[in-house]
Amino acid sequence: MPKTDGDITKERILQVAEKLFSEDGFDGTGVDKIAKNAGINKASIYYHFKDKNDIMESLFKKIINDMDEHVDSITGLAGESLEDKIKSEIQYLSDKKRILSILFMETLKSGNNTDYFIRCLEIIIKKELDSNLKKAKVEKLLDEDLQKYIVYEFFTGMIPIISFITLKDKWCEYFKYDENKLFEYFMDAFANTHIKSHKFKE
Numbered sequence: 001m002p003k004t005d006g007d008i009t010k011e012r013i014l015q016v017a018e019k020l021f022s023e024d025g026f027d028g029t030g031v032d033k034i035a036k037n038a039g040i041n042k043a044s045i046y047y048h049f050k051d052k053n054d055i056m057e058s059l060f061k062k063i064i065n066d067m068d069e070h071v072d073s074i075t076g077l078a079g080e081s082l083e084d085k086i087k088s089e090i091q092y093l094s095d096k097k098r099i100l101s102i103l104f105m106e107t108l109k110s111g112n113n114t115d116y117f118i119r120c121l122e123i124i125i126k127k128e129l130d131s132n133l134k135k136a137k138v139e140k141l142l143d144e145d146l147q148k149y150i151v152y153e154f155f156t157g158m159i160p161i162i163s164f165i166t167l168k169d170k171w172c173e174y175f176k177y178d179e180n181k182l183f184e185y186f187m188d189a190f191a192n193t194h195i196k197s198h199k200f201k202e
Helices: 005-024 031-038 042-048 052-074 082-094 097-108 116-135 143-175 179-195
Strands: none
Touching: 005 031, 005 042, 005 052, 005 097, 031 042, 031 052, 052 097, 052 116, 082 097, 082 143, 082 179, 097 116, 097 143, 116 143, 143 179
């Protein structure tokens, strides 16, 4: 179905807002600035969104939907090692770097009840777990084992990956590293920590 002018304008607002939120922070970006950079008037923004919080909410929902669809598309792919799958995940998540940075920053703010960052990573962890359980011919984990698994994957698997994705450019700039060499070093370290101790061996 072809996109309407309204759909195109809404997407433009979201794209510009994502860029500005990542550069100046959510609190440092006003509706006026979004409108100016999108080349539209404020009335157009308020036609599509209630306020700035609604724009952020739409960005969060979009990343969650995208993440859900992506994980569905790759879960259970045959012939790939765990290391290859992780490399694919890093590539995919690297393309979402801006919005992931926003999600992470908003989650860290004191008094902020936003949980989209955690929910995004939960989607990846739980769907990967479902795939591994099927391979291991296990119906499900006990509640305590499930909680332990999620904690393990979140803090020793996903957080290091997100940290690498969001900080690698700054790291390369500071240490004058080649990006490919940094990726090689990271994968080597990750293979000898998280992958080596992974709960489901391939």
